Amino acid sequence: MSKFRIDKIPKNEQDIEEIQREIEESHHHEHEHEHSIEELLGEIYLNVQSLQSKVEELNRSNDDCKREISKIYLVLGKLLIVLTTNDNDEKIKNLKEVLNLLE
Numbered sequence: 001m002s003k004f005r006i007d008k009i010p011k012n013e014q015d016i017e018e019i020q021r022e023i024e025e026s027h028h029h030e031h032e033h034e035h036s037i038e039e040l041l042g043e044i045y046l047n048v049q050s051l052q053s054k055v056e057e058l059n060r061s062n063d064d065c066k067r068e069i070s071k072i073y074l075v076l077g078k079l080l081i082v083l084t085t086n087d088n089d090e091k092i093k094n095l096k097e098v099l100n101l102l103e
Helices: 013-029 037-084 088-102
Strands: none
16 A cells, blocks of 8 residues: 655645646556555545644644743743842742742
């Protein structure tokens, strides 16, 4: 069973025709096997499952990045307070909070 590889998501009819031509050309170069619809659907199903798994992984990674960016802004805010206040107790309090955020 051959693997289909589509490097871009079709956005219009012309893209779909180009992908179809590429698939047809690759099949002509491969001993011109006949694949049943069931085999092709099975392959498409596996590819969709793989894409869903990748999307879920990217969503988790995206959420992790959002949390880290939020933490960076909190640290920067605390450091800004430390740099702008004259109250030593306030400086110590905010530096301790920065340490807690970084642990």
